[in-house]
Amino acid sequence: MARSRSRIDKTPFQTDILDLSHDGRGVARREGEGGKVTFVAGALAGETVMAEQTGKSRHFDEARTLEVLQASPHRVQPRCPHFGVCAGCVLQHLEEGQQIVAKQQVLMDNLARIGHVSPAAVLPPLVGDSWGYRRKGRFSVRRVEKKDKTLVGFREQDPRFVADLSQCLTVIPEIGSRVAVLAAFIEGLDGRRDIPQVEFIGGDAAIALTVRHLQPLSEADRQAWTAFGQAHGFAIYLQPGGLESVHPLWPAEGVPLSFALPQWDVELAFRPLDFIQVNAKLNQKMIAHALALLDARPDERVLDLFCGLGNFTLPLARSVREVVGVEGEAGLVARAKENAQRNGLDNARFFAADLTQDQREAPWMRQGFDKLLLDPPRSGAIDVLQQLPLKQFKRIVYVSCHPGSLARDAGYLVNDQGFTLVSAGAMDMFPHTAHVESIAVFERG
Numbered sequence: 001m002a003r004s005r006s007r008i009d010k011t012p013f014q015t016d017i018l019d020l021s022h023d024g025r026g027v028a029r030r031e032g033e034g035g036k037v038t039f040v041a042g043a044l045a046g047e048t049v050m051a052e053q054t055g056k057s058r059h060f061d062e063a064r065t066l067e068v069l070q071a072s073p074h075r076v077q078p079r080c081p082h083f084g085v086c087a088g089c090v091l092q093h094l095e096e097g098q099q100i101v102a103k104q105q106v107l108m109d110n111l112a113r114i115g116h117v118s119p120a121a122v123l124p125p126l127v128g129d130s131w132g133y134r135r136k137g138r139f140s141v142r143r144v145e146k147k148d149k150t151l152v153g154f155r156e157q158d159p160r161f162v163a164d165l166s167q168c169l170t171v172i173p174e175i176g177s178r179v180a181v182l183a184a185f186i187e188g189l190d191g192r193r194d195i196p197q198v199e200f201i202g203g204d205a206a207i208a209l210t211v212r213h214l215q216p217l218s219e220a221d222r223q224a225w226t227a228f229g230q231a232h233g234f235a236i237y238l239q240p241g242g243l244e245s246v247h248p249l250w251p252a253e254g255v256p257l258s259f260a261l262p263q264w265d266v267e268l269a270f271r272p273l274d275f276i277q278v279n280a281k282l283n284q285k286m287i288a289h290a291l292a293l294l295d296a297r298p299d300e301r302v303l304d305l306f307c308g309l310g311n312f313t314l315p316l317a318r319s320v321r322e323v324v325g326v327e328g329e330a331g332l333v334a335r336a337k338e339n340a341q342r343n344g345l346d347n348a349r350f351f352a353a354d355l356t357q358d359q360r361e362a363p364w365m366r367q368g369f370d371k372l373l374l375d376p377p378r379s380g381a382i383d384v385l386q387q388l389p390l391k392q393f394k395r396i397v398y399v400s401c402h403p404g405s406l407a408r409d410a411g412y413l414v415n416d417q418g419f420t421l422v423s424a425g426a427m428d429m430f431p432h433t434a435h436v437e438s439i440a441v442f443e444r445g
Helices: 096-115 179-187 219-232 280-294 313-317 330-342 403-416
Strands: 013-016 026-029 037-041 048-056 060-070 136-144 149-153 197-202 207-212 234-239 247-250 257-261 266-270 301-305 322-327 348-352 371-374 395-400 419-427 437-444
Touching: 013 060, 037 048, 096 403, 096 419, 136 179, 149 179, 179 219, 219 234, 219 247, 257 280, 266 313, 266 330, 280 313, 280 371, 280 395, 280 419, 280 437, 301 313, 313 322, 313 330, 313 348, 322 330, 330 348, 395 403, 403 419, 403 437
Parallel strands: 037 060, 207 234, 301 322, 301 371, 322 348, 371 395
Antiparallel strands: 013 048, 026 037, 048 060, 136 149, 136 197, 197 207, 234 247, 257 266, 395 437, 419 437
16 A cells, blocks of 8 residues: 555544454544544554554555543453564454454455355354464564664564564464574674574474575574574574575484374474464364364265365375365475375375466366365465366365455355355464454355
């Protein structure tokens, strides 16, 4: 969105907050501005606030809360000292039970407005750990000369800046409690200006940091990173270029990274930059939820699209005749095959395919299936849905990380292909953020 900062009026104004937007901001219609919509950061539905304009466009304005004059009964004191600056969490001022209610409403609004559909039943929301849950993420790193220090953190609400974090309460404690330590350590390196990011990922038994560096590390910095990993119990990987450049620094042979899914006697191994679901306990609940909704029988064949490492595929393989997983990233497919072999599952097969492209001649596309499970990226699954012979599927379970794309695809399945939207509901994979994870069930009409 293009903003015209020259026309921003900084005069504080009082306004009533009518609703909560999809990104966690209050929604107001300002008197004297023709009822123009204004999105107010830090405000909750039902509140009256004093606010200051921060952005202006033709269709809506933006503002931030200066003072809460009449608070929502659901407002709470944010636990994190960085709330309001860091953009990692925007809903800490809303009590946890109401966060998922708001996300459920975002889902229903999107289904109605974009897809022109509504579920026959609303599923109870799925919730898990709300603090110390984030086991994968990426910290930005920036040397700020004016402050004479190195900052490590997520982006600020103004994404041009890196938040100066001392801790992060949503990240697993082994990492979240050491953000300031990590920043101070990088400040002491020769190459502190050449490190734009550090990624972290945690398995059940090991945690890895992957250091992106734009210039070769000095020998002193290599030794320093090794010592840092040894002191804090982190495996250290280096990334001088693309994904293929990632390699272990310490231990020299790397560390085995994996997480277990005990309910299905499955263990998934992964590499430092692989995609895994960030909330371990919610992930296990989500898998159980999805499999129960799919209701696949022992004699059925299931297609799992956007399968990744086999997060759903391998648990499914424990209870069906065969499951076929398809994923666009070849490295993840290789790991999925290895995971199937490691877990003794010979009824799970995997294929690498770009699911945004024409796959109608692909061998897996021509095989018959009974049910479909899919977990696409934010862009959704419309490309592959329009290619699939959908009449073969008795039931579809759609796991989504973006309610807008789910709503669009639901509209296609229901209004164009004759499916019924049996049920849908939100899942709180990212508590305290505005991110909406959801699940929907479709059956042939």
